[in-house]
Amino acid sequence: YQICDSKFHWNVSFFDGRHYKDKIDLFVGGSPCQSFSLVGKQRGLEDTRGTLFYEYVRLVQEIQPKVFIYENVKAVLSNDDGKTWETMKRVFDDLGYYWNSQILNSKDYGIPQNRERLFVVGFRKDLKINHFEFPEPVELKTTMKDFLLDNVSGKYYLAEKGVNFVTSKKNIEKRYTQIDGDIQLCQKKNQQFNWHGDNIYSKLRFF
Numbered sequence: 175y176q177i178c179d180s181k182f183h184w185n186v187s188f189f190d191g192r193h194y195k196d197k198i199d200l201f202v203g204g205s206p207c208q209s210f211s212l213v214g215k216q217r218g219l220e221d222t223r224g225t226l227f228y229e230y231v232r233l234v235q236e237i238q239p240k241v242f243i244y245e246n247v248k249a250v251l252s253n254d255d256g257k258t259w260e261t262m263k264r265v266f267d268d269l270g271y272y273w274n275s276q277i278l279n280s281k282d283y284g285i286p287q288n289r290e291r292l293f294v295v296g297f298r299k300d301l302k303i304n305h306f307e308f309p310e311p312v313e314l315k316t317t318m319k320d321f322l323l324d325n326v327s328g329k330y331y332l333a334e335k336g337v338n339f340v341t342s343k344k345n346i347e348k349r350y351t352q353i354d355g356d357i358q359l360c361q362k363k364n365q366q367f368n369w370h371g372d373n374i375y376s377k378l379r380f381f
Contacts, residue, residue: 187229190236191237194236196238197237199241203233204246206226228265230244231269238298242271242295243293244296247290247291250292270299272297272303272305273295274296275295277291278291278308282312283309284315286320286356288357289361314357318372336369339369340373
């Protein structure tokens, strides 16, 4: 996109959305998921990152877009025994929008990854659009391997210790790891520091 530097804003807390009031058709965003994620500490709206939800809402109030879309992890619904989602629903109700929410999974919409996310779609009430249906799932025609390179550097192959970890009964049963899966596991925030996730079995050939 050809966007000039003046249109980029580095800290949402200092961004005044009133400059864009009634100029935006669709406003899309979300707040950091770490404070709600099942693999985090789940401090919810008490976490500094969780409070950025209110900054998103503030911008909807200031900009008054025709439509907004909010996205976050599924665990928002269960955080703090459901109290977090009850609070968020009340906030959405106060915006002056008709809104609806649903959990969508990437694997149901053409991407071979198990990635469940909460989506909230709202329409400004003066538009008189008070009914919205989320898209129906579509047939998955690709697998994870379709997106992988055939040949990769040797540094991506696991040594014996890594293989033992990946193939351990505990990690396989708990779905921390997967071998030759068609649908990728959901990514975890600490995945880059361990061997959790997806692995492909490959025989090394020497010439």
